[in-house]
Structures are given as C-alpha cells and as structure tokens.
Amino acid sequence: MSAVRGLAWTLAAVLWAGGARAGDGQADAEYKIKASYIYKFASYVDWPPGDAGAAPFVIGIVDADSLAEELKKLSATHPLKNRPVQIRMLAAGAVPAGLQLLYIGQRAARSARGMLDSVAAQPVLTVTESAGMLTSGSVINLLLVDERIRFEISLPHAEARQLKISARLLDVAYRVEGKSP
Template sequence: MSGERAPGRRRTVLGLAIGALLAGVPVLTRAQAGTTTSLERKVKAAFLYKFLGYTDFPPGALGEAGAPLVIGVVDADELAAELTRIVSGRTVGAHPITVRVLREQDAPGGVHLLFVGGADALKVRNVLRSLAPAPAPVLLVTEAEDGLRQGSVINFRIVEERVRFDVSLGAAEKNSVKLSSRLLTVANQVYKAAP
C-alpha cells in the first residue's frame, strides 16, 4: 500500500487540524515537521479557507448565490496548490470557492481574499497599494514581518513553533470586512489599528 491517504481520511485529518488550530493547540513544531515549510504552507492554506467562514462582507460584495468567492494568492504557488485541494467542491454560504494564482505585477482586482506570500515588506506594500484606486471589500492576508503596518487585515506569524496570526481591526474596517469574534478570540494579537 502506498503512502497516499484516501480522500475521506485526508478531509478528516484536515478537519481535526483546523479544529486544533482554532482551539490554539500546537500542530506545527520543527521536530514534527520534517519539512517545516511544506507543513507550514498546508496549515496556512487551511487557515485561509477557514478565515472565509469567519468574515462578513457587505451586502452584494459576493455577488448573487452561486457566484464564486475568489481567493487570490500572490507568490506562494505551493500554498495555492494546497488551497486548491482544500477548497475543491466546497462552498461558503452559496458561493463556490476558487483560487487564482497571481504574480506581484498582476492586478488583484476581483478577489475577495488576497494572500501575499513571502517576507518582503516592499512586495507586500506594492501589492496592497495596487488595490487602493478601487477599494473593493477584500480580506488581505500576509506573512511579512510588518504586514499589518503595510495594510494587511491578518498577518501570519510563527509563535513558539506554531502558525498563529495577528489582526488589525482598523485595516478590516478600511477594507469593508468584518471579522467574527470567534476568529478574534483565537488570534495571537488583535490591534485596533495597525501596530
């Protein structure tokens, strides 16, 4: 028998991992991770999917029932591939989820959640500024050291060898999204404005 898991088992494991993440249980340690980066990307992809269920967009922002909810991923191809596997066949409300791979120079319009990969603060700033001319409701997620200062709503961090995230309520308001209190209670830090 090969090392591949059956699809049902993979979903069960993913569900348990997401539940553990939202409960604050450590699921990422360097000792367990063999390939830390790969596991870290999988955990972040699972978080991105779950963030959608804890985010309220203004009425009409998601379009009619059946219109896709689009996650844009900039410069994180491995994470985008994992996210595509996670969201396959899933919906949030009445909206199927699609993943769109973007590059830094691509216009990120038409996305509902935008993840900017990497630690380069200049890249994060450039991508987030490209949204500025037409501020549509969008949940911005980054993983750069000062992502919240650049305008991100949620920024991933590694805290005590766990994938955690910080939140800027000011950026959420500026981007016309509202985060559930359930999501805020499991955040590492919640800031009223950018730190």
C-alpha cells in the same frame, strides 16, 4: 463562550492534525495548515452586501505556489460562503481585481505594499506572512511564534475594507490591532 471554545478547538485540531510545528521541516504540513487557516478566516469574515451570489469566491495568491495547490485541493470539495472557490495565481506587483481574498507570500514582501494599497478601498480580505505587514495595510498576518503558526489582525484595515471580523476569530488571534480594551 462555548462558541469561542469551539473555534479554539477547531483551530487546535487543524494544527494538531497537520503537525503545526513549522520547524519540523514539514513544508507540506505548513501549507496544509495555512490553507486551513485561510478557509477558517474566510468563514469568520462578513463581506458587505452585494458581494455574494452564485459567483465564485475568488482567492488571489502571490508567490505561494505550494499554498495555492493546497487551496485547490480544498476548494474541489469545500465551497466558501456557499460559493464555489476559484484560485488565481497572481504576479508580484500585479494590481488584483475581482478578489474576495488576497494572499501575499513572504517572497513578495517587497511588492506587498503596492498590492495592499491597490485593494485598500475594496472589500478584499488581505492575508500576508511577513513581519510588519499589518503596518503595510494587511488585514491578517500569519507569523511564527514559538515554532507555531499564529495570526494577528488589524481591525482598522478590516473596517476600511468594510469587512466584519467575527469576535470568535478575534478571540483566538495572537494579537489584534485596534481592539478596544
């Protein structure tokens, strides 16, 4: 229980420090929050054996340039999974390869389904930010609830990609699809 409380406090501190109210007109704060979420998500997910080593942890970003800039700032001083981080900008509709995490911005929602399908059998953590993206195949979807950024998780999509999501992350999710009661 204290580990769950610790994660909740960590996320709360990140949100408080960044001004978590998305409606406040602070776009920079929103991107900082989302970048922090992405780092936290990655730290609470286990990839299958063989997807590690000294190679960079690669994050692909589609139609979220400001978020990519925040991630580049974070990656300069903070490795992920004890690996250096590489940020790749991808075109909407591209077939991503060699990624550990794929983030699809809201403007790319129309082409998201094809991109999600293209990595469906790969150990890629997919993160989106549009309504209904869990049903399109995303593992984690960011959404705005009561003017705050929250996230929902699809366990079936994570399992299909051989990703193991920590119970601590599941406990602080707004909604978890496929969780046993």
